[in-house]
Amino acid sequence: MPALTDAALDQIFREARTFRWWQNRPLAPETLRAIADLAKLGPTSANSSPGRFVFVVSPEAKEMLRPHLDEGNVRQTMSAPATAIVAYDTEFYEKLAFLAPHSPDARSWFAGKPAVIEETGFRNSALQGAYLIMAARSLGVDCGPMSGFSRSGVDQAFFPDGKIKSNFLINLGYGDPDKLHPRQPRFDFDAFSRIA
Secondary structure: OOOOOHHHHHHHHHOOOEOOOEOOOOOOHHHHHHHHHHHOOOOOHHHOOOEEEEEEOOHHHHHHHHHHEOHHHHHHHHHOOEEEEEEEEOOHHHHHHHHOOOOOOHHHHOOOOHHHHHHHHHHHHHHHHHHHHHHHHHOOOEEEEEOOEOHHHHHHHHOOOOOEEEEEEEEEEOEOHHHOOOOOOOOOHHHHOOOO
16 A cells, blocks of 8 residues: 655644634534544454544534633634544443454453443543544644543533543634644654664
C-alpha cells in the first residue's frame, strides 16, 4: 500500500491545529455521519468498539452542555458548530457476539469484571476519539479536543441511565485561521521515543 501524499499528511498531522475560534459555517449531518463512519474502522481491543459519540449541535443540546464546561471552555464550545462527546458503553461486552464472532467466549473476558470493563472502555474510547479527530481532519473539518468539563455533569445530562460514561470532548467545525497562535513546541524523537 503506498504512503499517503505529503499534502495528506500535512492536512491530518503536520499542518493540523487545535482550534478554539470558529467560522460561522455549519457542519452538515452527513459530514458528521461520514466522520463517525471512518472513525469506527480503527482498531480496538477484541473489536470491542466501546466508544459512543454524541454530536451536540442543536441550541437545546448546547445549553444542556454549557453548565458542565469549565469557564475557559464555554466560548469555544458554544460557538463551535458541533461538539462530540466521546464516551464509552460500560456494557460494550454485550455486543461482542456481533463484533467478535470469531471469539465466542469474548463476553466472558469482561462480564462481571468491573475493573477490566472500566479500563477497556476508557482506553479504547480514547482511541476511538483519536480516530474521530483523524477522520474529521481527513474530511477537512477542524478539531478542538478538550477535557475541561465535569464528567459527572455531562453523564447526568446526556447519559442518565448510567450505562454510558463520558471520556472527553471534541469541538468540530471550520476553524478561524486568523486567531491561531504559533504552533507550540513538540519533542524531538529522542526526548520521547527509543528503538529497543
